[in-house]
Amino acid sequence: MLIGVIADDFTGASDIAVTLSKGLEGEGGLRTTQYLGVPQQPAEEQVEAGVIALKSRSLPAQEAVQQSLAACEWLLQQGCAQIVFKYCSTFDSTDAGNIGPVLDALAQRLAARNVIVCPAFPAMGRTLYQGNLFVHDRPLNESGMEHHPLTPMKDADIRRLLSRQAKTRVSHIGWQQVVQGSETLREILQDQTDEETQLVVVDALSDHDLTLIGIAAADEKLISGGSGIALALPHNFISARKAQGNNSEFPAIKGSSAILVGSCSGATRGQIEEHQKQHAVLAIEIEDVMAERIDADDLVDFILTHQDRCPLIYSSGDPAVVKQAQQQFGQHNISQRLDRLFGDTARKLVLEAGIQRLVVGGGETSGAVVSALNLGSLQVGSEIDPGVPALFAQGERPLALALKSGNFGRRDFFSHALNVLAGSTH
Template identity: 60%
Template sequence: MLLGVIADDFTGASDIANTLTRGHNGQGGLATAQYIGVPDHDAAPDVEAGVVSLKSRSVPAEEAVELSLAALAWLQAQGCRQIVFKYCSTFDSTPEGNIGPVGEALAKAVGTAGVVACPAFPATGRTVYQGHLFVHDRLLSESGMQNHPLTPMTDPDIRRFLRKQTQDDVGLVLAATVHQGADAIKAALQTSATHGETLAIVDAISDADLAEIGKACADAPLLTGGSGIALGLPGNFIARGLASGKAAGFAGRPGPEAILAGSCSGATRGQIGVHASSHPVLAISVDDVMAGRTTADDLVSFITANEGNAPLAYSSATPEQVAEAQRRYGREEVAGRLDALFADTARRLVDDGVRRLVVAGGETSGAVAQALDLGDLAIGPEVSPGVPVLVSRRRNIALALKSGNFGGPAFFNDALRALAGDIRS
């Protein structure tokens, strides 16, 4: 294994696995596998990049650090020459962690400083300019992320926000330097390290910027960022003759289908609205879940009764509805009960023969992936930017795990077609 990724949630892991598999500008990518948690076995010998999916985004910082260091140890044992710590392209976190503590702990473990921190992913509208994170044409704090139920992002100055989490100062490499190319970026990062800045925010407003950052970091032991930070990394290994640049094919998994949505993002709610216009959907009431009136039996019965019609069960709600539910029952209690509901539902559906499963929402996807005992996941074609087909040979299913804000209006239909092998990238 050449490159290892530590991802703080499951949809993010799929996102960066997709980037590594595709590569950039036709250069080819790396043979990539995704793992659910830290594996208890060695990687297959043909794996060039391994992505360890953790569920560490919303846990206490100390636990996130411990999980991430365990993942690092396993990746190093596989022979990885470079490590990427992957977090969300909207920098999902809180002032108490976990991006800063994990980034600094990994940097200390590999003995480096002046480490790139860049959540940019221009293909999905995430860019960093003057240290500020934008979602399309809006600052992060005006993008809807300020209403996130677990990690509300109210400060778009991610250098200032990250500094609240770190022991060391945080550097900044501005767009003017990035546009001078890889050598200038590398020199700026070295200066940042000299100044005692373990992490440094790096501006990026285009894929070309990310490609130059990748060139600058060809020999860096550690990078951190969104999936876009990996855009230029496969080419470094391919240019050195260490990787083939060829990806395996995907034959598709026809069969019964199900869609589960736990994300409350505006994008997911819009996708649910589009899907509901021509497919059966089941709205899940938080009150009914908390009172025990809605259980996995109800979701399984609904999806089974509508097999062949792309049935969707969802708990997505408006920010106001989410806030009210959290006020009544407690944020962690609501999240835990919904995660458990979707996890139990997914497990029973797959046991009963569902072969195509689409899940929306990072926390929901994490709960489902952990419950299913998927084993190592192969990376298939791209459904939409940041969302690949995932194939579990152990369970004989194909999945699409979607971060809440990703995908176009018809994402759910597109995903089911891709899982069946009808769409190839």
């Protein structure tokens, strides 16, 4: 294994896995496998990039550090020359968050001096300029992310945020330096190296910028960022003739399907609205979940009786309604109940009812579903939409999955994803 990735949630892991699998245009990427948690056995010999999906984004810092270090140890045992810590392109980490502490711990374990920090994902409108993270034309703290139910983002300055979280010194490389090219950028990184480790926030406005950063980081032991930071990492190993380049092919799965959605992002709400114009949709009311008036058997019954209409079940809602429910029942209690409900539903659908195509919306929901299914590892296939790959779990009965982060995907994403999993390109 050449590259090892530690991702702090399941959809983010899928996002960077497809980036590594795809590589730069014309070159191909690396043979990539996504692992659901830290594996208990060695990787298969042909795996060139391994992505470990943790569910650590919202964990207390100490727990996130322990899990991340365990993932790092396994990846090093597989021979990885480079470790990537992947977090969300909207950073999703408050002052009490764990990104800084995890970076501190990984940098110490790997004896890394300059650790690139770049959450930019231009394809989804996330750019970093003068150390500030933007979502399209708005600073992060004015983009709607300030209302996130778990990780409200109140500051767009990643340098300031990291300085409040991490013990490691934070520095910055501006866009004007990035665009001078990979060689210049590499020299800047090398010139900054001294006895003190530093987290280097690096600006990026385009995929070209991310490519320059990735090539400049060829010799760095530890890199961090959104999935875009991995764009050029396969190129480094291919150009060094340590890999040949790979274009993954994905088997078409045309069996029965289900869509489970737990994100309340604006993009997801719009996708649900679009889906229900032609397909079967069932809303889960939080009050019914908390009062145990609805259970996994009810949801399975809805899915199975509407197979001809691409059935979708969701617990999404307007942020104001979600906030009111959290105040009434408690955020942690709601999350636990919904995770258990979606996990139980997925398990019954796949293991008992034989569902073969499963699309999941929302990082927390995806984590609950794949944990309940105990899939172990997933083959990374073609890209459904930017940041969302088709995934394939081998077993007695094949299972195709798509795990979508809340803000990702076109407006008709859910039906489109089912079509791609079935082998259609339309």
